[in-house]
Amino acid sequence: MIIVPGVASINLSKRLAQIINAKIANVEYKIFPDGESYVRIVDNIEDDVVIVNTTYPNQDKRIIELFLLIDNLKDLGAKKIKVVVPYIAYARQDRRFREGEAISINTILKLIEKIGADEFITVDIHKEYSLNTIKIKTRNLNAIEVIADYLKNINFNNPYVLAPDKGALERAKKLGEIMKCEYGYFEKYRDRISGAIKIEEVDIDFKNRDVIIVDDVISTGGTIAITAKIVKEKGARRVIATCTHALLVKDALEKIKSAGVDEIIATDTVENEFSKITVAPLIARELC
């Protein structure tokens, strides 16, 4: 088995290769002056190939590179291509919320399948039902286990695990159960046109407690910021924001910090200074 690393998953690919004792392919990436992507597989290809290519930052470029890699590898003689996309972009457009909208994640997944992927593996896709769009074998890995392992080693004062909306409740429940602490959720409403968020709080006593807000993705930081502000106003001692995919677009970090968040802890599905937890063991388990 050989691992073909995507430009945004170099470190994760190395961690994975070490665990499963696989070779890493030498791949050349460049962008032409007009903005077009170029990929070249420098090594000889083996029968079994695993592409590890996350799709952030710069989702459109990463997705095009992924398409080029799959098709090229097939053409170069790979017999079985497993496509690991630790963070799959476009997954939040999983429905036609307004008449006439594209269901973007379905389009991306159909293309991955059509171009020649034999298996598709991702981590905490926004809605697991999106995977039903394609027929190839798919797997959605749950990062909460590795997040819990990391958080278990931190000393918290009377911790409370909070989901900022109902969609994250299952995640909060799992984390709360593993950490043996209370958990709950707020109700969130988002205006589909302006993107504005409104939170309906629930009566929870946060006084002097360490609150761990858990979500699948932090994008603009709006959800975490509004949640942290409420929790802080209710007397929380410390606020930790944890998620699988920390995109942190534009001024998200400033927004989150000024809302009172003390620390952001994320996984390496998106590699940045907050990706303190690796999902490599989860992917390795799936590949072996």
Ligand code: R5P
């Ligand atoms: C929404 O359903 C997701 O689980 C996240 O809560 C949301 O996408 C986070 O986005 P943002 O950081 O822009 O509020």
